[in-house]
Each structure stands twice: as C-alpha cells, then as structure tokens.
Amino acid sequence: MSVDLEHYLIVGAILFSIGLYLTVAKRNFVGVLMGIEMMFNAVNLTFIAFSRFAESDQPLAGHVFVVFVITVAAAEAATALALAVMVYRTRDTVNVDEIDLLKW
Amino acid sequence: MDDAGTIIAFYVLAGMTIGSALGVVVVRNLIHAVIALIGTFAGLAGLFVTLSADFIAITQILIYIGAISILFLFAIVLTPQSGRNNQETFLRFPALALSGLVLAVLVYVAVDTKWNVTEQDGFAETAGTIGELLLDKYVLPFEIASVLLLVAVLGSIVLVRPEPAEED
Amino acid sequence: MFLLKGEWYDLRDLGNTVGGLLDDLRDIGAPDWTIYVTSSLIGAVGILLWTVLSCLAFIWIERRVVALMQNRKGPNRVGPAGLLQPVADALKLLLKEAVTPRSADRVIFWAGPVLIFIPALVVFAVIPFAPKMTLADLNVGVLFLIAIAGINTPAVFLAGWASNNKYSMLGAMRTIAMLISYEIVQVLALLGPVLFVSSMRMGDVVAWQDHFNTWIFFIQPVGLLAFIIAGAVETNRSPMDISEAESEIVAGYHTEYGGIKFGFFYQAEYLAGFAIAASIVTLYMGGYTLWGLEDYVPAWLIFLGKLYTVFFVYIWTRGTLPRLRIDQLMAFAWKFLLPLMLINALVVGAEVLIWRENDIDATPALLAIGAVNLVFGAILVAGWARFLGHGTGKQRGQRAILTQEVGAVHFTPEPAP
Numbered sequence: 001m002s003v004d005l006e007h008y009l010i011v012g013a014i015l016f017s018i019g020l021y022l023t024v025a026k027r028n029f030v031g032v033l034m035g036i037e038m039m040f041n042a043v044n045l046t047f048i049a050f051s052r053f054a055e056s057d058q059p060l061a062g063h064v065f066v067v068f069v070i071t072v073a074a075a076e077a078a079t080a081l082a083l084a085v086m087v088y089r090t091r092d093t094v095n096v097d098e099i100d101l102l103k104w
Numbered sequence: 105m106d107d108a109g110t111i112i113a114f115y116v117l118a119g120m121t122i123g124s125a126l127g128v129v130v131v132r133n134l135i136h137a138v139i140a141l142i143g144t145f146a147g148l149a150g151l152f153v154t155l156s157a158d159f160i161a162i163t164q165i166l167i168y169i170g171a172i173s174i175l176f177l178f179a180i181v182l183t184p185q186s187g188r189n190n191q192e193t194f195l196r197f198p199a200l201a202l203s204g205l206v207l208a209v210l211v212y213v214a215v216d217t218k219w220n221v222t223e224q225d226g227f228a229e230t231a232g233t234i235g236e237l238l239l240d241k242y243v244l245p246f247e248i249a250s251v252l253l254l255v256a257v258l259g260s261i262v263l264v265r266p267e268p269a270e271e272d
Numbered sequence: 273m274f275l276l277k278g279e280w281y282d283l284r285d286l287g288n289t290v291g292g293l294l295d296d297l298r299d300i301g302a303p304d305w306t307i308y309v310t311s312s313l314i315g316a317v318g319i320l321l322w323t324v325l326s327c328l329a330f331i332w333i334e335r336r337v338v339a340l341m342q343n344r345k346g347p348n349r350v351g352p353a354g355l356l357q358p359v360a361d362a363l364k365l366l367l368k369e370a371v372t373p374r375s376a377d378r379v380i381f382w383a384g385p386v387l388i389f390i391p392a393l394v395v396f397a398v399i400p401f402a403p404k405m406t407l408a409d410l411n412v413g414v415l416f417l418i419a420i421a422g423i424n425t426p427a428v429f430l431a432g433w434a435s436n437n438k439y440s441m442l443g444a445m446r447t448i449a450m451l452i453s454y455e456i457v458q459v460l461a462l463l464g465p466v467l468f469v470s471s472m473r474m475g476d477v478v479a480w481q482d483h484f485n486t487w488i489f490f491i492q493p494v495g496l497l498a499f500i501i502a503g504a505v506e507t508n509r510s511p512m513d514i515s516e517a518e519s520e521i522v523a524g525y526h527t528e529y530g531g532i533k534f535g536f537f538y539q540a541e542y543l544a545g546f547a548i549a550a551s552i553v554t555l556y557m558g559g560y561t562l563w564g565l566e567d568y569v570p571a572w573l574i575f576l577g578k579l580y581t582v583f584f585v586y587i588w589t590r591g592t593l594p595r596l597r598i599d600q601l602m603a604f605a606w607k608f609l610l611p612l613m614l615i616n617a618l619v620v621g622a623e624v625l626i627w628r629e630n631d632i633d634a635t636p637a638l639l640a641i642g643a644v645n646l647v648f649g650a651i652l653v654a655g656w657a658r659f660l661g662h663g664t665g666k667q668r669g670q671r672a673i674l675t676q677e678v679g680a681v682h683f684t685p686e687p688a689p
C-alpha cells in the first residue's frame with residue numbers, strides 16, 4: 001500500500017478533466033477562466049510527479065518547467081481578466097452565450 | 105513512498121483538492137466558486153510538498169492564492185450585472201461527455217504504461233538547483249518569461265485604461 | 273555550565289527537553305509517526321500559548337507606553353495600575369453580541385476572522401527561537417514568510433465582501449492595494465540577507481550571522497528600513513493603519529464584525545506584528561545569538577528580548593507619527609521604495625560576487641560592504657527623495673487655498689527657505 005506515480009497522475013487527470021468541463025460548460029467568462037487555471041494546475045502536478053518519480057539525468061528540469069508554467073498562467077490570467085472587464089464595459093455582459101459578435 | 109504519514113497525507117490532500125474542484129463546478133454562487141478554487145490551489149500546494157517540491161509549493165501559495173485569486177475576485181466585483189449564479193451553458197452534456205472521455209483516456213494511459221520509475225527518495229534541496237538551472241541552462245526561457253510578464257502587465261494596463269477625455 | 277549541554281534539563285534550549293521526551297517515547301517503542309506528531313503538537317501548542325500570553329501582556333504595555341508618549345496616563349483603573357485591562361478587554365469582546373448582518377454571506381462572514389488569524393499564527397512555524405527550537409526549519413523558510421503573509425490578501429477581500437457593505441468593500445480594496453504593493457517591497461528587501469547567506473533557510477541565516485560575528489543589520493541598513501516599513505504596512509499598524517482606523521472609511525473591512533470576531537482581527541494584528549518583529553530579529557538582527565551570550569543565557573530569552581525591543585520600536589512609531597494617506601502610501605511604495613530596493617539588490621549582488629570571486633577575508637570584506645552600503649544607501653535615499661520632490665521645503669508653509677479664496681484674512685504663502 002504505497003503512493004506511486006500512478007496515484008498522482010490520476011489526481012492530475014481528474015483535475016484536468018474537471019477544468020476542461022469548466023472551460024467548455026460555464027456561462028460566466030470568469031468561470032471559464034477558472035477552468036483554464038485548473039488545467040494549468042493539473043499540468044503542474046503531472047510535471048512535478050514525473051520529476052519526482054521518473055528516471056532522468058536532471059530531475060529538477062520538471063520544476064523549472066513548472067516555474068515557467070506558473071509565470072505564463074499568471075500573465076495569461078491577468079490579460080484574460082482585463083479582457084473580461086473590457087468586454088463587460090462595451091457589451092454590459094460577460095455571459096459567453098451573448099458575446100458572439102465580432103463587430104460592434 | 106510507503107510510510108503511513110505520506111499515505112494519509114496524500115489521500116487527505118487529494119480528497120481536499122478534488123472535492124474543492126468539484127465544488128467549483130457545483131456551487132451556485134460565483135464567489136463561493138472562487139473560494140473553492142482557492143481550496144484547490146491549497147490542496148495542490150500540499151500535494152507538491154508530499155512530492156518533496158518545497159519551492160514549487162511555496163511558489164504556488166504565493167502566486168496562485170496570493171495574487172491570481174485576487175485577480176479573479178476583482179474581475180467578479182468589476183462585472184456586476186453579469187450572472188453570478190455560476191450556471192452552465194447549453195453545452196453541459198457534451199462537455200460532460202468530453203471531459204469524461206478525456207479522463208478515461210488519461211487514466212488508462214497512466215495506469216497501463218510501465219513508467220521508468222527511479223529509486224531516489226526525494227530531493228534534498230530544490231531551490232538552489234532550480235536557481236542554477238534557471239540561470240545556466242534555461243536562461244533563454246527565463247529572459248523570454250520576463251519579457252512576457254512585462255508585455256502582460258503593459259497590455260492589461262493599456263486595455264483597461266479609461267479613455268483619455270478630450271479637452272477642447 | 274557546559275556540562276549541561278544536550279541533557280533534557282538544559283533549559284537553555286527547550287528543544288533538549290522535547291528531545292528527551294521523544295527519546296523516551298522512542299525507547300518505549302512508539303511508531304515513528306507518533307513521535308513526529310508529538311513533537312509538532314508540543315511545538316504548536318507552545319507557540320500558541322506564548323503568542324496569546326504575549327498578546328495579552330502587550331495590550332497593556334502598548335497602551336501605557338503610547339500614553340506615556342502622549343503625556344497622559346494609560347489604563348490605570350481596572351486592576352493595580354491597570355494590569356487587568358487585557359482581561360477586561362477580552363471579557364468585553366467575548367461577551368459582546370457578534371451581530372451578523374441579515375444580508376451578509378453567512379459562511380464567508382464566519383470564515384473571515386479565521387482566515388485572517390491563520391496566516392498570522394502559521395508564520396511562527398519557521399522562526400528559530402533557539403538552536404533546536406524551530407517548529408519546521410524549511411529549506412525555503414524566508415519565502416514561506418512572504419507566501420503566508422500573502423494569504424492575508426484574499427482573506428481581507430472575503431471579509432470585506434461578506435459584510436455586504438459598500439464601505440467595507442472599499443476599505444478592503446484599499447487594504448489589498450496596500451498589501452500587494454508592500455509585499456513586493458518586502459520580497460526585494462529580503463533579497464539582501466538571502467544573497468549574503470546564499471540559502472533561504474532561517475536556521476542558516478542565524479548560523480551565518482553567528483559565524484561571521486555580525487548582524488546583517490550593519491551591512492544592510494536600507495534593506496532593514498524598507499523591511500520595517502513594509503512590515504508595518506503588512507500588519508496594518510500605525511502610521512499605516514488607514515484600513516482599520518475608526519475615522520477612516522468607518523474602520524474598513526472589519527466594520528460589520530463585532531464581539532469575538534473583532535477580537536480575532538485585533539489579536540491577529542498583534543500576532544502579525546510579533547511575526548514581523550520575529551522575522552526582523554532572525555534575518556537582520558542575529559536571531560537568538562548575541563555574540564556568545566547564548567552559552568549562558570537561554571537562547572530563547574535573548575530572542576524574546578530582541579523581539580520585544582523591535583516591537584517596542586513599532587509601538588514607538590505608532591505613538592509618534594501621524595497616519596499616512598492611502599495615496600501617499602502607494603506613491604511611497606511604488607515610486608520610492610521599489611526602485612531603491614531594486615538598486616539595493618543589484619548592489620548587494622555585486623558585492624557578494626566580488627567577495628566570493630576574489631576570496632577576500634571575512635572581516636575587511638564585511639566592514640567594506642557595510643561602509644559602502646551605508647554611504648551609498650544614505651546618498652540614494654536622500655538623492656531619490658530630493659528627485660521626487662520631498663524635503664525641499666517647497667511644500668511647507670502653504671496656507672489653505674480655500675481660506676484664501678473665500679475671502680478670509682489674506683495670507684501669503686511663506687517663501688521657501
């Protein structure tokens with residue numbers, strides 16, 4: 001009864017699929033972004049799990065990759081939420097069903 | 105990783121993480137959903153600690169709980185008329201099928217593959233080695249990431265700046 | 273004296289007592305996880321007891337000291353010389369009715385004080401009270417301080433949000449703006465000690481200061497100043513208590529909280545103040561070492577003495593300085609402290625590089641670094657302040673514009689000296 005790589009990969013897979021469901025099926029734009037952040041987190045967990053368990057000559061490369069993923073996720077969350085606020089200002093809604101026109 | 109403490113910690117933290125993630129899907133109030141997301145981040149930080157990734161766990165708390173959650177909360181506060189009831193779109197059942205399919209494939213691959221597992225017992229010290237790698241082998245992505253952050257900050261500020269009033 | 277070293281009755285380091293207890297447990301044959309849980313429980317309960325008792329004591333001490341500075345007596349009615357004032361305060365807060373507004377979000381309203389109390393307490397886990405008295409000597413201890421202080425930010429927002437009150441929300445937003453600005457300043461100020469010690473472990477920082485017989489205070493004066501200021505902002509103490517002062521925005525994010533919920537906020541502020549003082553003592557002032565005195569006097573007593581001295585400096589600034597406005601605070605952080613700390617990081621990095629590459633002896637290197645940092649820091653602080661327009665005297669002697677306009681006695685602004 002020990003905790004192996006598969007356990008962490010399964011947790012990561014569950015988080016990824018929940019994030020995917022949030023991204024596709026949420027009505028509020030901020031909800032969609034929460035799903036994207038959850039997918040990023042699932043990917044981070046998978047990277048760290050592999051870095052800990054898998055055989056490699058530089059195991060901490062996984063950690064470096066996770067640092068970059070966190071950086072990109074932060075930048076992307078900031079920009080996407082700024083976009084959400086701007087869309088709200090022009091369209092007065094952040095309901096993804098109603099933001100479906102590219103012009104005016 | 106087979107001592108009782110790690111096993112109990114893993115199951116408790118994994119339960120907390122997945123429970124909070126399901127909470128994000130299910131709760132009927134968007135602010136409560138963000139709190140559940142914070143719970144997910146915290147559970148993940150705990151899982152990173154069980155994987156002996158102490159620097160990444162602290163970075164996760166610092167950036168995700170300390171900063172990105174605030175971004176989400178501010179975005180919700182600044183969009184008041186929108187639906188705060190965390191409903192799903194008309195695509196909920198196809199989305200459920202899709203995520204179920206993705207989950208099944210990933211779990212099958214995770215369980216069925218014979219991973220090349222190493223015998224090491226956790227890292228002694230990650231922060232120093234990560235620092236060396238960031239400045240030695242991965243210095244180019246490091247510099248590009250800093251430019252990316254600068255661009256993101258400038259872009260966000262320019263996007264939400266109010267229109268400069270015309271003065272005649 | 274030295275024969276006592278390491279025995280369980282060697283009270284110079286309470287870790288010896290706990291270690292003796294754990295050895296006894298191990299001899300009986302308890303499993304490993306029992307020993308681990310016991311040691312962490314003892315540490316956690318000890319920290320909790322000490323912080324609560326210190327908080328009670330300092331309620332009285334702070335009010336008397338501030339009163340002395342303001343030329344009045346403090347609380348002197350409740351017990352002999354007012355010594356039972358903390359008991360009276362605690363009883364009042366416990367017995368008051370904690371009203372929950374009807375349209376407030378009940379769960380988050382309940383959770384707000386808890387979420388603010390937790391970071392203030394958890395930070396003590398990485399502080400070394402004595403050579404064997406650190407609850408968890410993490411490899412990333414210095415970063416842990418910042419990360420756990422960062423949990424305050426969503427907690428403050430949720431407390432303000434749950435009150436369902438416009439002014440609480442505004443107060444919470446102002447507090448969060450303050451907190452995140454000074455978090456950046458704090459992290460950059462902490463780069464100084466970490467660069468010198470080249471490790472993020474709190475125990476290593478104390479060992480470095482012991483090894484080189486110096487305090488990082490002497491070689492990083494500007495960094496310490498910035499960290500003290502940022503620490504005062506992070507814990508919402510005067511002169512930066514704009515977010516919780518009763519005359520500002522009706523006490524900000526804890527307007528709607530009464531009774532023991534407000535007691536939690538009040539206690540969390542004291543605890544956070546102790547935590548910041550403990551970090552300053554560990555990182556900049558040598559921790560539990562005092563140039564060899566820790567062989568005779570218990571190390572944790574030295575640590576507590578230094579901590580209370582630093583906390584007294586905070587009480588001193590509270591009694592002396594007026595409150596800063598929110599725009600003054602933000603301008604100070606972004607325009608003054610942040611460039612200063614960036615240049616400080618650059619200078620410290622260059623100094624450490626020169627020291628390591630050329631393999632210079634410790635004492636002349638540290639003296640040179642200290643002198644250079646002090647002079648350079650003084651020039652930088654004065655020069656940058658002058659560049660931003662402070663201290664030139666142009667702002668002094670201005671009379672109120674309204675008085676001039678409305679037609680009162682016409683004053684002319686005093687000419688700049």
